[in-house]
Amino acid sequence: MTLRWALAALHLIALGIGLGAVWARGRSLRSQLQAEDLRRVFRSDALWGVAAALWVGTGLWRLLGGLEKPTGYYLQNHMFLTKMGLFVLLLVLEVSPLVTLMRWRRIMAAGQSLDTGPARRMANISFIQAGILILMVFTAAAMARGIG
Numbered sequence: 528m529t530l531r532w533a534l535a536a537l538h539l540i541a542l543g544i545g546l547g548a549v550w551a552r553g554r555s556l557r558s559q560l561q562a563e564d565l566r567r568v569f570r571s572d573a574l575w576g577v578a579a580a581l582w583v584g585t586g587l588w589r590l591l592g593g594l595e596k597p598t599g600y601y602l603q604n605h606m607f608l609t610k611m612g613l614f615v616l617l618l619v620l621e622v623s624p625l626v627t628l629m630r631w632r633r634i635m636a637a638g639q640s641l642d643t644g645p646a647r648r649m650a651n652i653s654f655i656q657a658g659i660l661i662l663m664v665f666t667a668a669a670m671a672r673g674i675g
């Protein structure tokens with residue numbers, strides 16, 4: 528009972544952290560990209576990573592642990608499958624910001640100057656990911672209530 532409660536709460540806390548972080552990352556990437564702005568981008572990106580780990584950890588546990596509903600319930604529910612499809616799309620979109628921001632971190636740490644050309648595209652990706660999260664909330668709320 529307590530585990531079920533804790534996992535559900537952490538899954539929702541991930542939503543609070545993740546939606547805020549990906550939106551903030553997008554906003555910071557639209558800024559002048561001075562050193563302080565870049566630090567903000569990296570901080571938001573790190574929080575985005577924390578949210579992803581919390582989502583996957585608690586989500587898979589709830590999916591496979593039989594705490595809420597049997598695994599079979601989710602796997603035959605179209606809303607759940609749509610939610611997972613959206614999550615995969617979100618991860619695919621993340622590949623380019625992940626690689627670019629890792630490179631930027633290295634360049635900044637070495638004290639070299641950055642080509643901030645990809646910033647606008649990464650900002651757009653972040654805003655699209657925020658939209659995907661909203662769609663995921665609708666599919667999640669539906670599948671938890673037997674819709675789909």
Ligand code: HEM
Pocket residue numbers: 538539542582583585586587589590595596601614660661663664667668669670671
């Ligand atoms: C690997 C990734 C994920 C898995 C396996 C997963 C799995 C699950 C499971 C099994 C539930 C329990 C539903 C029930 O009460 O029966 C759930 C609920 C929920 N998930 Fe996820 N999830 C994942 C990622 C996400 C993400 C990225 C979001 C962000 C939008 C999200 C949003 C929600 C919400 C809002 C609920 C609560 C639904 C409700 O009770 O109304 N999940 N998820």
